[in-house]
Amino acid sequence: MSHELNIQFQTHNSKPVWRLIPLLDAPGKVQMAIDRWLLEQHECGKHPPTLRFYTWSPIAISLGYHQHKYPQEWQQLTWKGQKLDLVRRPTGGRAVLHQGDLTYAAIASGLPHSRVQAYVKICEFLVKGWRSLGIDLHYGQARRGYIHNPNCFGTATGADLVTTDGYKFIGSAQLRRGDFILQHGSMRLHPDAHLFARVFGTESDNNIQLPEHLSIDNIITALVTAAQDCFSINLQLQPFSEEEWKEIAQKS
DSSP states (O other): OOHHHHHHTSOBTTBOEEEEEEEEEEOHHHHHHHHHHHHHHHHTTSSOOEEEEEEESSOEEEEOTTOOOOOGGGGGOEETTEEOEEEEOSSOSOBEEESSEEEEEEEEESOOSSHHHHHHHHHHHHHHHHHHTTOOEEEOOOOTTTTTOOBGGGSOOTTSEEETTSOEEEEEEEEEETTEEEEEEEEESSOOHHHHHHHHSSOOOOOOOOOTTOOHHHHHHHHHHHHHHHTTOEEEEOOOOHHHHHHHHTTO
16 A cells, blocks of 8 residues: 555544545455454554444354354355355454344554453444434443353343343444454344344344434444544545455455
8 A cells, every 4th residue: 555545544634534434235254354454454554543334245144253163054044045154253252143234343543451441432433323313322231141142142241232221232342453453343223033033043132213214324424423523533435446455355
């Protein structure tokens, strides 16, 4: 990546500038390669802090980096005639079903050294953004059985955001390398209860009632506005270049 690109992200109107990647729909393997690449580039000083939003196509189950036990039938699951992908995340945590959801990823540095405090700092924009859309979110608390539950949305930890009635709406996971952090998480917009039950063998909680006519574009706009305020930054929209795609492909 050119030196000029790095310079243009340093400051803008006296505020740091983060890169905003346009909404991307792609296979989970590609999405995870992008997140790994962004963290590595930021760690090397070649890329600014970044925020992006994405969806998974085909539908996938993502496994936490250290999650080695899961039902073998997951490898053969299909939905609407299409096989579900099984993808491993670079972050920890447990399995997440990516269907009817919107994923965010934040790659940054200079955050609190405490893992919990870093989670809280990053999640501020999620809380504020969704509040502007009429949804109040709060931090969860892990219940008994958290460690043994393969389903990320089966319990809510302090890294997760729940509604006032206890519905886990956003589950997040984090990878930290020194001062550099990748945090990504799934926002459950329109999950299919039947598919959830097939995957995890249990019924999902009642789905959250989102405001009518709320589109993904509306959601991203609200979250971008909140991120700029919470992090005191400006976000600059910039798609991946052909050269960047070549580098990302080497990570897939």
